[in-house]
Amino acid sequence: MKKSPLPLQSNCGPQKQVIGKEALVKLLRWHFGHSNFRGKQLDAIEAVLSGRDCFCLMPTGGGKSMCYQIPALAKPGIVLVVSPLIALMENQVSALKEKGIPAEFLSSTQTVQVKNKIYEDLESGKPAVRLLYVTPELIATSGFMSKLTKIHARGLLNLIAIDEAHCISTWGHDFRPSYRKLSSLRSHLSNIPVLALTATAVPKVQKDVIESLNLQSPLVLKSSFNRPNIYYEVRYKDLLDDPFDDVCKLLKSCGNVCAIIYCLERTMCDDLATHLTSSSISCAAYHAGLNSKMRSSVLDDWISSKTQVVVATVAFGMGIDRKDVRVVCHFNIPKSMEGFYQESGRAGRDQLPSRSVLYYGMDDRRKMEFILRNTKRNKDDSSSLQDKSSKKSLDDFNQMVEYCEGSGCRRKMILESFGEMVPASLCEKSCDVCKHPNLVTSYLEQLKTATAFRQRTGSSRIYMTSGSSFNAEGQMSEFWNRDDEASGSEEDISESDDALDAAKNVASSKISAKLKLQDKIDMLQRAEENYYQNKSRDKQVNKHDKNAIAETLREAGKQRLLNAIKQNQQLVSDSRIDVDKSAVSLENECYKKYGKSGKSFYLSQMASTARWLSTAGPTELVNKLGSSTPENVTFTPNCSPALSNPLVPVSPKANDEKVHDNAGSEDPIRSSASPLHGSASAELPPILSFSQFINSGKAKGNSASVSKRDSPDTGKKNLEKRMRSQ
Numbered sequence: 001m002k003k004s005p006l007p008l009q010s011n012c013g014p015q016k017q018v019i020g021k022e023a024l025v026k027l028l029r030w031h032f033g034h035s036n037f038r039g040k041q042l043d044a045i046e047a048v049l050s051g052r053d054c055f056c057l058m059p060t061g062g063g064k065s066m067c068y069q070i071p072a073l074a075k076p077g078i079v080l081v082v083s084p085l086i087a088l089m090e091n092q093v094s095a096l097k098e099k100g101i102p103a104e105f106l107s108s109t110q111t112v113q114v115k116n117k118i119y120e121d122l123e124s125g126k127p128a129v130r131l132l133y134v135t136p137e138l139i140a141t142s143g144f145m146s147k148l149t150k151i152h153a154r155g156l157l158n159l160i161a162i163d164e165a166h167c168i169s170t171w172g173h174d175f176r177p178s179y180r181k182l183s184s185l186r187s188h189l190s191n192i193p194v195l196a197l198t199a200t201a202v203p204k205v206q207k208d209v210i211e212s213l214n215l216q217s218p219l220v221l222k223s224s225f226n227r228p229n230i231y232y233e234v235r236y237k238d239l240l241d242d243p244f245d246d247v248c249k250l251l252k253s254c255g256n257v258c259a260i261i262y263c264l265e266r267t268m269c270d271d272l273a274t275h276l277t278s279s280s281i282s283c284a285a286y287h288a289g290l291n292s293k294m295r296s297s298v299l300d301d302w303i304s305s306k307t308q309v310v311v312a313t314v315a316f317g318m319g320i321d322r323k324d325v326r327v328v329c330h331f332n333i334p335k336s337m338e339g340f341y342q343e344s345g346r347a348g349r350d351q352l353p354s355r356s357v358l359y360y361g362m363d364d365r366r367k368m369e370f371i372l373r374n375t376k377r378n379k380d381d382s383s384s385l386q387d388k389s390s391k392k393s394l395d396d397f398n399q400m401v402e403y404c405e406g407s408g409c410r411r412k413m414i415l416e417s418f419g420e421m422v423p424a425s426l427c428e429k430s431c432d433v434c435k436h437p438n439l440v441t442s443y444l445e446q447l448k449t450a451t452a453f454r455q456r457t458g459s460s461r462i463y464m465t466s467g468s469s470f471n472a473e474g475q476m477s478e479f480w481n482r483d484d485e486a487s488g489s490e491e492d493i494s495e496s497d498d499a500l501d502a503a504k505n506v507a508s509s510k511i512s513a514k515l516k517l518q519d520k521i522d523m524l525q526r527a528e529e530n531y532y533q534n535k536s537r538d539k540q541v542n543k544h545d546k547n548a549i550a551e552t553l554r555e556a557g558k559q560r561l562l563n564a565i566k567q568n569q570q571l572v573s574d575s576r577i578d579v580d581k582s583a584v585s586l587e588n589e590c591y592k593k594y595g596k597s598g599k600s601f602y603l604s605q606m607a608s609t610a611r612w613l614s615t616a617g618p619t620e621l622v623n624k625l626g627s628s629t630p631e632n633v634t635f636t637p638n639c640s641p642a643l644s645n646p647l648v649p650v651s652p653k654a655n656d657e658k659v660h661d662n663a664g665s666e667d668p669i670r671s672s673a674s675p676l677h678g679s680a681s682a683e684l685p686p687i688l689s690f691s692q693f694i695n696s697g698k699a700k701g702n703s704a705s706v707s708k709r710d711s712p713d714t715g716k717k718n719l720e721k722r723m724r725s726q
């Protein structure tokens, strides 16, 4: 619902004018319908309005957003909000727009037209926007920084709010390298107050945030971390017959309530979501393996109560504001208390009674310990730094283990981990230990017995045995986005880099320890032979590859999009849009993006596109489709990704181009129109395979020692085989 003009907007005079408490409360009531400020909100607002820096530590759901949203309404000008997640920005901006508050966000998900419109407004004499949300990656770009400097020079910048500020600290659980670049904000935009907000910062992180952001004599506001309306509980997987069923029963016993279930792995999310759905629980999976449209669709459905339960990796949630989440389950033990606090804190933001249930399993514990012990924080860090970082991660994790295996009050444990000393009586029986102490003690004893038994019988499952299990990207846990510093990428969800790296490192270190050089060479030679054998076999079976996307499927896809477009009268009647070409263009976009990832990705992308066509507003549609350049649309033929000789370096361009896989088709490098490509490839001598290379060395050194497999004859055969298979 749109509101009439802001009551204070025109009354605000010069920047220095002090806005009184009453006026601020009036703004709160008028725009947000809350009767009064909560906790330390007013202190933070008054501080930043008077031009002072502020560090604000409030519990999850404490109302931190209000600390920068009210200042944006109290003074003409712009409040810049730095936020780590595109989903989070989208959410807040649409909620503000609903209330008639001019807010925008800038991210890689928007069309150029939308971004240009925002920039035009910012450059106009009197920008309409009051709150501008951006990612830290965007701030780090020189283009955006120069725009910001100009806005500042025109006296239009009121406040810089850094939400989820703990992401700046390498000691924090969600460290984002791009956040570190925010330290330059101070030097570029002097005299603008900075407000740092977080719910989860241990004293060391608090100090780090204040120093990194270069806050000047900030007002430090800290509220208690206690969330009295959340009941904390741990369930022991090793003592349960079927943990999936237990989650199911738990959700059913709570009624059809809103819940989030966190899992470590994407596959686990999918499996558990399927199980719950088959038990008639309204639920969906959410993780970085889904494309961004699918993720938005799951998020939208959950926010609008179409689905009640989301089974997600930690990719879901930071700052997500659905007030009535009644249950947050951790199906696997989280890696730190900070992460656990933040995730479980998504329950009961409406202050009504809610539950946090953690499923603790010994295998999960071992698995997480393995990941943390072997995770490399940064490839360039020295080994002592790596060791320190790994030790810190393990220390953090041990707190979580203590939380699960300890027999003390859970709430007290959480609060003490944040440096808050409280008596156990504060809990008022709102954790399982305080409410059922005997039961929990008995569980812990049973757990000990079960663990000892497993150790004796060696029946513990082995999770990470070989490198091959790590090849499938996305199978591992996913932590927060650790963008490539140089890329300035603005992706909102990370690929699972940490754990994957860890696993790969371990796999390779195991190989190094085990194999001597000769073994390695033999292994590589065998791998090469297998590669060529498989490749020529693949050619025959390729047609039957169940993951391949056939032309008929693509045709059906185009037809589906065309139907979706035709159902939208807005599109059919708009002369700027060519419906046929738009369908072709959209299908091509889906194929180009997800074709290589396989059929299911392609289909899910098509489904989201069709969904978008039926729900998007007229401006969005015209922006996207009116500007498409269907003349330039080229079709990617039904093919597998370019697989030319792996030993020939392939130019990046060649990777982007489309390659026909049919016999007699041309290699894009050799068939390039460029004379350089043409003549160079004709003159190049054949490139030796790995075996040939090794053999030639051996032949030079000691021709007598050449094995049958390594004989020049075999080398020649290999080369012929290789040529045939291309």
Ligand SMILES: Nc1ncnc2c1ncn2[C@@H]1O[C@H](COP(=O)(O)OP(=O)(O)OP(=O)(O)O)[C@@H](O)[C@H]1O
Pocket (backbone or CB within 6 Å): 034, 035, 036, 037, 038, 041, 058, 059, 060, 061, 062, 063, 064, 065, 066, 198, 199, 318, 319, 320, 321, 323, 349
């Ligand atoms: N003064 C207030 N009175 C009542 N409700 C409020 C008040 N301030 C904020 N809220 C509500 O509290 C909820 C949580 O607010 P918000 O999202 O700002 O929390 P947060 O501290 O940013 O949490 P998180 O750490 O999870 O991001 C929102 O639904 C908001 O509308």
Ligand SMILES: [Mg+2]
Pocket (backbone or CB within 6 Å): 064, 065, 163, 319
């Ligand atoms: Mg928040």
